[in-house]
Structure formats: structure tokens, C-alpha cells
Amino acid sequence: MTKYKLEYIWLDGHEPVQNLRGKTQIKEFAEFPTLEQLPLWGFDGSSTNQAEGRSSDCVLKPVAVYPDPERTNGVLVMCEVMMPDGVTPHVSNKRATVLDDDGAWFGFEQEYFFYKNGRPLGFPEAGYPAPQGPYYTGVGYSNVGDVARKIVEEHLDVCLAAGINHEGINAEVAKGQWEFQIFGKGSRKAADEVWLARYLMLRLTEKYGIDIEWHCKPLGDTDWNGSGMHANFSTTYMREVGGKEYFEDLMAAFESARADHIAVYGPDNHMRLTGKHETQSIHTFSYGIADRGASIRVPHSFVNSGYRGYLEDRRPNSQGNPYEIASQILKTIASVPVEIEQRLAAAE
Structure with missing residues (x-):
């Protein structure tokens, strides 16, 4: 034993x-x-x-x-x-009550800031560093510093060794800001692994004397990006059948349910969803092909495949609860009637 x-x-x-x-x-x-x-x-x-x-x-x-x-x-x-x-x-x-479906796949893009002494890692003691531009996917000490990459690489290794479906890392738009991606099949499994990845990150940074700031707009009303947790989602029907008519019905349902989504997409989202910094206004719903400023970004691959595949909801924020986010997305999808025989015939 x-x-x-x-x-x-x-x-x-x-x-x-x-x-x-x-x-x-x-x-x-x-x-x-x-x-x-x-x-x-x-x-x-x-x-x-x-x-x-x-x-x-x-x-x-x-x-x-x-x-x-x-x-x-x-x-x-x-x-x-x-x-x-x-x-x-x-x-x-929240987990016990979420809508779940093994055929629903979710990929969460978790953004966050490293913080040291009350400021984003790499910020000077007073004022701000050079403006945004070189930090996203940046390389070199002036862009990412001397410890952040070590932490995210170690976190990646730990997650993979734990069996968490960690799919990638990158430095983000603001200095001191990073992202990791988690993919899972089913609302509960995907969200479980986001929470465990968050836990492992928090535990890891204890030994570095660095905090993780999950707030969606820690720098307030400044010309610096906030942090999101973009939710990439698909169902079996979206991947295998889809079609333009179904897609348009789905987007109409998302527009009608805008307030329900915002209610569970994370607190203080009005600070982040301003229509600036690659966001749509919190009061507006929109979708667009490869549009990072839309509520729902539609990948070219989705359109090129006959409106089949996955979509990206860019509104969830970094401190949102992935159980509630995935569940609300599934509720909205479930509200759209699926007449499989008719839609299959139309697709042919």
C-alpha cells in the first residue's frame, strides 16, 4: 500500500x-x-x-x-x-447545475496579468512602460522580462504532466499579460481543467513571490488591454451539419440572449467591453468573419467549410466562471430548433 x-x-x-x-x-x-x-x-x-x-x-x-x-x-x-x-x-x-453535453467542445483562452509589488510585472515603479505593440507574442528581455517565460513554461509542463488538456501559451498585448489555452469535451470537463490550471498557476507563483491578477481590467480606464477568457465552442451538430441558415438562427438567438450571457461572463465586464481594445460594447451584439472587435468572431475556416465548425465568443472575461459560461452558451444553442432531416437536405 x-x-x-x-x-x-x-x-x-x-x-x-x-x-x-x-x-x-x-x-x-x-x-x-x-x-x-x-x-x-x-x-x-x-x-x-x-x-x-x-x-x-x-x-x-x-x-x-x-x-x-x-x-x-x-x-x-x-x-x-x-x-x-x-x-x-x-x-x-455552480458545477452541479450546469447544462452539460459531451458533444459540446470548449476551448478557453485564459488571459491574466503577473503582478509584483502591486503593479504588472515589468512596469516601472512610477508611470508606464512603452505603449502596447511589441508585447503580444513578444520575445526578449525588454518585452517579457526575465522570469515570466520561465513561469509559463513550468506551468505548461506541470499541466501536461497532470493530464490537463493544455493547448498553448503566449505573451499577450499588454506588458506583464499572458494567456494559456485549455480544451475540453463537455462543459464540466472543460471547466474543471480551467480551474485546475488556474490552481496550478497560483500555487506555482508562490515560490516566485509573484501574484496572478485575474481582474478583467486591472489598469482601469487607460490605453491598455484588459483580460478576457474567450470561449471557443462547437456542438456535434455545428461540426457535422451546420449550414448558413442554422448559423444565422444561432446568431439571432445569441443576440436575443445578450443580457443572459453578460450576466455570467464575469464581473466588471463593462470596464473591459467598451468597444475599444479589440472588444465590442457590452450593450451591443455583433458577429463578423475574423473580426476581433465583434462579440462572436467567425473563423474563415467555419465559413469555408460550409458554416461548420467552431465559433469564438469574445465577451467572457478573465475572472468569469467557466462552468457558468459554458452552460449559458449551451442554453442558447439549445434554444435553436434543429430539424436535422430538413437541414441535411438543404446542405446537400
Whole structure:
């Protein structure tokens, strides 16, 4: 038997942005544990904004398990928060109520800023560095500094070793700003891996004395980009059937549901979605081919394939909850009738 270090990870009850929490227990197993072998585990919800002190018990329910490459015999355990009965989802448990579909694929582009001493990494103590331009996908000390690339490369390696479907990294438009991409099939799986990638990034930067700023517009009303979490999405129908008529119906549904999407796309999004810095106004819905300033960017490959493939929603922001974002996208897609036989005939 081997003693495994089980890191139970969950989302607390803070609003409007939940924080990641984690604690470790040691359990013996003959081999790397399966999800079914992992027990429920209680915690003090009064310390995480999830219960009152006079009745503080909450329960962690394991829902996904990954190896933890940074610990000997380590296990990353993504959890949902349940009420004391271990069955009823806690009100803060967004994962338990999301619309899910294994045929729905999501690719999240998580942007963020490295922060040091209260300023983006690489900013001078007073004022600002040279304007935006050379930083996006930049190379060289003057553009990316001497530690950021080391961190993102290490984070990439850790995520891949953990089995997280990490798909890439790049320096972003503002100085000190970076991005990683996570892909998953199904709302819950994709969102689980975004949260775990966030957790691993936060834990990694502890040893560098650097913070991660997830806020969508940390530099406020200045001529610097904010941070998004663009959501690339497709369903089986979009990939295999699609068609221009269906696409137009889908965009009409997204326009009608604009307020529902904005409501779950992350707090303070009005600061970011201004119509500037590659965004559409928060009050407007638009779509366009290869248009980075649209609400929905339509790739050339989508149009060239007969309006089949994936689309990119550019409105979600960097501190949004991927469970809610993916679920809302699926709800809007589900509102569009799919008359498969008729649409297949039209496509032919």
C-alpha cells in the first residue's frame, strides 16, 4: 500500500468571484486512486463564506481526479461543495447545475496579468512602460522580462504532466499579460481543467513571490488591454451539419440572449467591453468573419467549410466562471430548433 497526498480543491462562497481553496489528506491505496475510491470530506464552511459559525459543516465531493506532478504520490482532486448530507449541492456549487453535453467542445483562452509589488510585472515603479505593440507574442528581455517565460513554461509542463488538456501559451498585448489555452469535451470537463490550471498557476507563483491578477481590467480606464477568457465552442451538430441558415438562427438567438450571457461572463465586464481594445460594447451584439472587435468572431475556416465548425465568443472575461459560461452558451444553442432531416437536405 502507498500513502497518497490527496489535494482536495474547491471553489469558495465569495462573490462576485469565487476563490480556489485546497487542503490535503493522506490515504493509503494499492495504486493511484480512482474517483470512486475517494471519500467525501468535510470542511469549515464558516471560513470560506459557505456557512455560519453556528452550523459550519460543508462537504467536499470529488468529481475529477488528476496526478499532481509537483508532489510525490500527489493527487489533484477537483470537488463540488455539498451540504452536510453529502447529497444536496451547496448554493455556491455552480458545477452541479450546469447544462452539460459531451458533444459540446470548449476551448478557453485564459488571459491574466503577473503582478509584483502591486503593479504588472515589468512596469516601472512610477508611470508606464512603452505603449502596447511589441508585447503580444513578444520575445526578449525588454518585452517579457526575465522570469515570466520561465513561469509559463513550468506551468505548461506541470499541466501536461497532470493530464490537463493544455493547448498553448503566449505573451499577450499588454506588458506583464499572458494567456494559456485549455480544451475540453463537455462543459464540466472543460471547466474543471480551467480551474485546475488556474490552481496550478497560483500555487506555482508562490515560490516566485509573484501574484496572478485575474481582474478583467486591472489598469482601469487607460490605453491598455484588459483580460478576457474567450470561449471557443462547437456542438456535434455545428461540426457535422451546420449550414448558413442554422448559423444565422444561432446568431439571432445569441443576440436575443445578450443580457443572459453578460450576466455570467464575469464581473466588471463593462470596464473591459467598451468597444475599444479589440472588444465590442457590452450593450451591443455583433458577429463578423475574423473580426476581433465583434462579440462572436467567425473563423474563415467555419465559413469555408460550409458554416461548420467552431465559433469564438469574445465577451467572457478573465475572472468569469467557466462552468457558468459554458452552460449559458449551451442554453442558447439549445434554444435553436434543429430539424436535422430538413437541414441535411438543404446542405446537400
